[in-house]
Amino acid sequence: APSAFAPKYVLFWMQIPADRIEGLKGIIHDHLQSTDTYSRIRQFLREFLSHEGVIKGAAGEDKILNALHERGVIDDLLRSIGRVEDLAEIIEKRVAVSSGTGAAEPTHKRQGDVTKSPPRRYVGESDAASRPGGVFNPPSNRRYLHMKLLGGKAFLDTLSHSSQERGTATIVLHVQFEKQRFRSRPVPATVEPRFDENFLIELVQDPDQTEPASVASLLTVSARMSFVATMHFADGRSVLVGTHRLEWRKVLRSGQWTVCVELAGPGAQSKVAAGLVDVRLEVVPKLAEGLIQQDIENQIRSEKAREGDADRRFYQYARQWWKDYLQIRDAHHLRLCKIFAMSDDGTNRPVCAFVSPMKAGRLLDTPKHAARFVALLAYVREETIGGGRAEVWSSAHTFLSKQQGDCEDHATLLCSLLLGFGLDAYVCVGSTESNAHVWCMTRTGSGFDRVIFWESTTGVRYIHNDTSVGARQHPYRTIGCVFNHRTFFANNQPDDSLQRCFFDLENESHWKPMSEEALSYINRMPTVSLMPPTIPILATEDVLEATLKGLIESHRRSLGLEVTRWDEDLGYLLTPALASYELERIIGISVGNDEFQQSIKRCVPEGHTFKGFPIQFSHHSPQRMMSALLKAKVAWTSLGAGATTSASASASGFLCILRTSSLCGACLL
Numbered sequence: 001a002p003s004a005f006a007p008k009y010v011l012f013w014m015q016i017p018a019d020r021i022e023g024l025k026g027i028i029h030d031h032l033q034s035t036d037t038y039s040r041i042r043q044f045l046r047e048f049l050s051h052e053g054v055i056k057g058a059a060g061e062d063k064i065l066n067a068l069h070e071r072g073v074i075d076d077l078l079r080s081i082g083r084v085e086d087l088a089e090i091i092e093k094r095v096a097v098s099s100g101t102g103a104a105e106p107t108h109k110r111q112g113d114v115t116k117s118p119p120r121r122y123v124g125e126s127d128a129a130s131r132p133g134g135v136f137n138p139p140s141n142r143r144y145l146h147m148k149l150l151g152g153k154a155f156l157d158t159l160s161h162s163s164q165e166r167g168t169a170t171i172v173l174h175v176q177f178e179k180q181r182f183r184s185r186p187v188p189a190t191v192e193p194r195f196d197e198n199f200l201i202e203l204v205q206d207p208d209q210t211e212p213a214s215v216a217s218l219l220t221v222s223a224r225m226s227f228v229a230t231m232h233f234a235d236g237r238s239v240l241v242g243t244h245r246l247e248w249r250k251v252l253r254s255g256q257w258t259v260c261v262e263l264a265g266p267g268a269q270s271k272v273a274a275g276l277v278d279v280r281l282e283v284v285p286k287l288a289e290g291l292i293q294q295d296i297e298n299q300i301r302s303e304k305a306r307e308g309d310a311d312r313r314f315y316q317y318a319r320q321w322w323k324d325y326l327q328i329r330d331a332h333h334l335r336l337c338k339i340f341a342m343s344d345d346g347t348n349r350p351v352c353a354f355v356s357p358m359k360a361g362r363l364l365d366t367p368k369h370a371a372r373f374v375a376l377l378a379y380v381r382e383e384t385i386g387g388g389r390a391e392v393w394s395s396a397h398t399f400l401s402k403q404q405g406d407c408e409d410h411a412t413l414l415c416s417l418l419l420g421f422g423l424d425a426y427v428c429v430g431s432t433e434s435n436a437h438v439w440c441m442t443r444t445g446s447g448f449d450r451v452i453f454w455e456s457t458t459g460v461r462y463i464h465n466d467t468s469v470g471a472r473q474h475p476y477r478t479i480g481c482v483f484n485h486r487t488f489f490a491n492n493q494p495d496d497s498l499q500r501c502f503f504d505l506e507n508e509s510h511w512k513p514m515s516e517e518a519l520s521y522i523n524r525m526p527t528v529s530l531m532p533p534t535i536p537i538l539a540t541e542d543v544l545e546a547t548l549k550g551l552i553e554s555h556r557r558s559l560g561l562e563v564t565r566w567d568e569d570l571g572y573l574l575t576p577a578l579a580s581y582e583l584e585r586i587i588g589i590s591v592g593n594d595e596f597q598q599s600i601k602r603c604v605p606e607g608h609t610f611k612g613f614p615i616q617f618s619h620h621s622p623q624r625m626m627s628a629l630l631k632a633k634v635a636w637t638s639l640g641a642g643a644t645t646s647a648s649a650s651a652s653g654f655l656c657i658l659r660t661s662s663l664c665g666a667c668l669l
Contacts, residue, residue: 044068143203143212143283145248149173149184149195150258150278157241157265157274158189158231166190168234171241173277174401176226177201177248179529181397189231195277200284201225215252215287219296222303224248226526228401229263229275236619240266240394240402242274243345248281249296255287256280267392270346310521314350317518325490325512336436336480337490338429341393341408343525352519354393354412355427355485356527357419363530367442368461370417372586375459376618377413378404395525408438410456415440415484424448426487430479430498441482443503451503459585464503474498485524488514540620547622552639555630573599574612581614 048067152173158166170186171193182199203221204213225248229241242263251257261277264270318339326332340348364370377399382392394402396416399409411427418425424443431437440454451464453474462474478496482489482505489511493501505511553564576599580592604610613635617625629635 041068141210141212143218143285145177145201145203145251146282146284147175147182147197147199147201148280148282149197149199150280151195152193152229152275152277153191154273155189155191155193155229155241155275158191161189165233170232172230172232172401173197174226174228174230174397175199175201176228176397176526176528178205178223179527180205181528181531183401186232193275203283212285215289215291218252218283219249219291219299221249223526226395226397227261227263227277228398229277230402234621235624236621238402238404240344240398242266243398245345246279247300249300251281251283252287252291252296253293254290255283257282264345266344267342267346307523310523314518314521317515317521318350321512321514321518325492328492328512329494332490335491335496336429336431336478338481339488342391344392344394344398349393349525350519350522351393351427351429352483352485352488353522353524354395354408355415355419355483356396356524357485358396358413358416358527358530359420360417360530363532364417367418367421367423368459368586368588370421371414371454371456371459371461374410374414374417374456375585377410378618379410379457380404380406382406396528397526400528400530407457411438411440414454414456418442418454419484426482426484426489428453428476428479428482430496431477432475433477437476439476441503443505448504461588465499482511486516486519488519544620544622544625548625551622551626555626555639570603573603577612578614581616585616 044067045064048064152171155171158169158171161169166189169189171189172186173184173195175182180201182197182201184195184197187193187195203218206213225246227244227246229243230238231241232238242265244261244263246259246261250259258278258280261279263274263277265272265274322337322339325337338351341351341354343349343354360370364373382405391406391408393412394405394409396413399405399413408427415425415427418440426441426443428439428441429436430439438456440456442452442454444450444452453462453464453476454460455462455475460472462472464474466472476498479498479501480491480496487505489505491501491510492508492512493510495501502510505513549566556562556564573596576592577596580590580596583592584590600610611634613632615629615632615635617628619625629639
């Protein structure tokens, strides 16, 4: 089977056209028969079955394949085939002769001539990557794990959507290991999605290592692999299908392992399987000698015991701490003091585990850029079956994969980024006038006397108790606790109203702290890295502009306005204004208005009126954009007014804002 071949052969198998598969099967059959491989496999199977007995299912297949590798049967087969280029030439000659054409059109390209395919990966701070077709020549001093996705099954949630939605929906599988992130190409959303990808994951990221990590050192790498499956619809919506954290070290037994990854539903649905993904793992370069299964199980069992012990110690501490807090004041049991939260994998975790300092490298220049980036991720208030809010806190990897989340997802990600910029940042749990809410806070000044609230769903900043003229008034009413990755403080003041609160967190009469030693017991969520843009921004803008123009023209024709003229010069003049709007969203100060007003006055003829309607979207669906525009009174009037310049200005405005939004939003793809 192609899945049993070494990674360097994967590209060849992926490039065989479907109409030549039958001929290829015959060639392989002849080769195996001529090299006496069949008889060797039969002899091996007789010995294996007499010793192990009959083993059914995927586990039996995996055990047999591993045994074949250990016996050297597969390695001998690969050596007998030789280079993949030689195999390609043999096949081409055989196919040409059998077809009578004399010379066949090449079906295989040399490695240097391989046509580049679209990127299917996120690249972290290393050169580890998934290359098209799985072809990659790793450095001799690195140890990698070649992951092959073999397909999915039992994705039954796809059936809960209408046939029209399923017809255009796609499923994407995201994989994370430490700071490396990978993503499959979108495949049609079916019950059995056809994932077919190759990822090359660096197991030990140490730039100073001179030789591949030993199998003993690999056994001590306790980080698990995170799988996240998301479903994406044509209108720009996305939903979380399921997650799984894989204990990958079982591959160290023989260097190869085929496993069926069971994705669990999000949050409270974690006990229900959301889908299965078949995955083959192989250590590259090949291990000289594997580990005993018992040694691997003992290591994993020991680590789980330590994690469980740490969880119990913190839970016991938190329970006593909570009792002490309630005894201080009767009203404390009514305050929004959040100590534990359910994660997307269905596990109750301390809220401090969801925050970890995150450095964005060169992708985000300032904390304000970080706030703008997080705000561009769609804010979706999660609801549970039967109504009510489903409070599930997502890991950073899950949140960035599904590209949308609730207020706590935005707040924990923004706090992590602010901590990465070296700020004294915290997540705040409290309420607005209508709902419970989560946002961020930073303290600055010599005595941390200046407190700034960051609304992570919008990127807007508010200064606490700012009485200056024109100051923004924050929407928050009460606050119950604040925390980050190292500290947790519960509001201990007589009144939890935000207006009357002091934020001298070091004052225990105002804020009850948790012990930093107790917080050090927490098993934290895996950290991630933000990744460079993958969206072709200019091409995306061109497509959006053309599609929006067509939708606007169609809408105007439905109103009896047959002619719609587009003024490209006026559209270009809107660029500075929209750049100014975006800059204002980031730094909070409006600039460049004078130049924009002067250019518009010179362009608009006397007796004409200019109307502009700036609007921003956090998605790339022109249909959803048009629907939103028609619901806005100003835009609806402009689009139906029949004024040539109005239609032109509106369309150009939409595009320029989309350009800015596309640039900011492209960091998580």
